[in-house]
Amino acid sequence: MNFTDYKDLRVLVIDDSPMYRAATKEMLIKLGFNTRHISSTATSVQAVELCKEHRFDLVLCDYNLGTDFDGFHLLDQFEALSMLPPHCATFVVTGDSSPNVVRGFSEFKIDGYLLKPLNYDMLKQRLPSILDTKKALKPLLTHVEEKQYRPAHDEIDSLQFCEYQVAREAQFQKIKLLILENKFIEARNQVISLDLSDTSADSLPIELAELAMLEQNVELAMFMTQHANIPAQQARKLDL
Structure with a gap:
């Protein structure tokens, strides 16, 4: 997938830090994503509402959402309610790579972890292969879903x-x-x-x-x- 192919993909960034949300959005735009298709939120409640409104192709979810639900419980809700389309690539973003955190997310259908602080080179290295795979599988996954x-x-x-x-x-x-x-x-x-x-x-x-x-x-x-x-x-x- 060329970076120009990202312009039609919908992205959801979930992070309680305004600084990280803004920085992540800028890096995604640099990668070729369309600013109009990038949604961001600090809370799990709004994340759920956004997932009701849009079929996202990529979700970057922070593990620690402050006083709100943590990423573990939010992804559990997404999965229980089938809120993400089957072709959606999902990454947990965390500054905590401890075994307990990794084991906690092992039962979810996520595509990987991104360690904070995020940077452009990290996203450029990790996202393309996953998005390529999801794009190739999208017709199949849609047929299965329907x-x-x-x-x-x-x-x-x-x-x-x-x-x-x-x-x-x-x-x-x-x-x-x-x-x-x-x-x-x-x-x-x-x-x-x-x-x-x-x-x-x-x-x-x-x-x-x-x-x-x-x-x-x-x-x-x-x-x-x-x-x-x-x-x-x-x-x-x-x-x-």
């Missing part, structure tokens, strides 16, 4: 030879589709077909095991937690 299963499967087929991150996410989405279609044996076989022996590879998203539980297939959920690189802390959430 329960358009046949077009979603066709999109997955077209993505299987793309770069690693795109192809990997397409594989995960295929498993999700098969579960939603109650094709549990095929979903299990798809999990088996993944190369999960490499511990440096992306683990199977815990949401897939959670989805299997929602579809009342405990056996498949257990299989996923036992044969995939799902972190033990996340697997315990399933209470299997």
Whole structure:
């Protein structure tokens, strides 16, 4: 994605510091984002309202929001209410990289962490690859969100030879589709077909095991937690 492609992307910056909000906005504009499409707020209440009004492509959420909700609780609300579109790239911005903070956010579907103080070079290095991946996956994720299963499967087929991150996410989405279609044996076989022996590879998203539980297939959920690189802390959430 060229920087000129950023001009149509909607961004939400959540930070209780006016200085950081202003500085982040200036850096985003320098990267090519359109100032009219950059929203910012200091509070979780307004962040929720903004998410009701717009479908954001990128969210930068501060971990410490002062006296307001912290980023952990805000992202929990976003996720519980499905307030962010599936193609949205989400980053936690924090000055605290302690293990407790990192573990706290591990159960959320975020795309990474940005350590304060932010600078232009950091954003230039971290954002493009994630936004490229999200752009490639947007049609697929939209089909899945709207329960358009046949077009979603066709999109997955077209993505299987793309770069690693795109192809990997397409594989995960295929498993999700098969579960939603109650094709549990095929979903299990798809999990088996993944190369999960490499511990440096992306683990199977815990949401897939959670989805299997929602579809009342405990056996498949257990299989996923036992044969995939799902972190033990996340697997315990399933209470299997």
